[in-house]
Amino acid sequence: MPTTNYRLLVSLKPEQKERLTELSTQLRLPRAEVLRRLMMAHRLPDPTEFVAWQGIRDLMKVNADLARLGNLFKLALDEEPPESLIKRLHGLAAEIEATQRELKAAALDIRALVQRGRT
Structure with a gap:
């Protein structure tokens, strides 16, 4: 079944990618989910x-x-x-x-x- 989700290409500097990976590891969420929650101003888990x-x-x-x-x-x-x-x-x-x-x-x-x- 086709999806209605859109895929985006985001360019990050190495330190930004490292920070995103670190944050996703701490929060136990995929990187895409961390970005999605930040973009939608949803609360991130503590x-x-x-x-x-x-x-x-x-x-x-x-x-x-x-x-x-x-x-x-x-x-x-x-x-x-x-x-x-x-x-x-x-x-x-x-x-x-x-x-x-x-x-x-x-x-x-x-x-x-x-x-x-x-x-």
């Missing part, structure tokens, strides 16, 4: 958002690992270990839950900052 979202993903992975660890502790408690071990496991389980709450709060804070930066 490269720091990528870092923030990756941080949120990393926090959620740690949170999932902690949840698995907590489940293993609960399984260990179900097997009726000695009383001293039960107290230690309960303490560790409480620490895991507290850490999970902190991780979730941090992820929500980061997300709010990223979203606030978009507006």
Whole structure:
């Protein structure tokens, strides 16, 4: 099917081409899309958002690992270990839950900052 898009030839100096390539790499967009967005005065993504979202993903992975660890502790408690071990496991389980709450709060804070930066 034929396209209605037009192809343009743009001449750039080497340093301009290098800057365009650098910008497209940072924004994770093709060079043509960067030029298109600049021409139409559309907002370009903020490269720091990528870092923030990756941080949120990393926090959620740690949170999932902690949840698995907590489940293993609960399984260990179900097997009726000695009383001293039960107290230690309960303490560790409480620490895991507290850490999970902190991780979730941090992820929500980061997300709010990223979203606030978009507006």
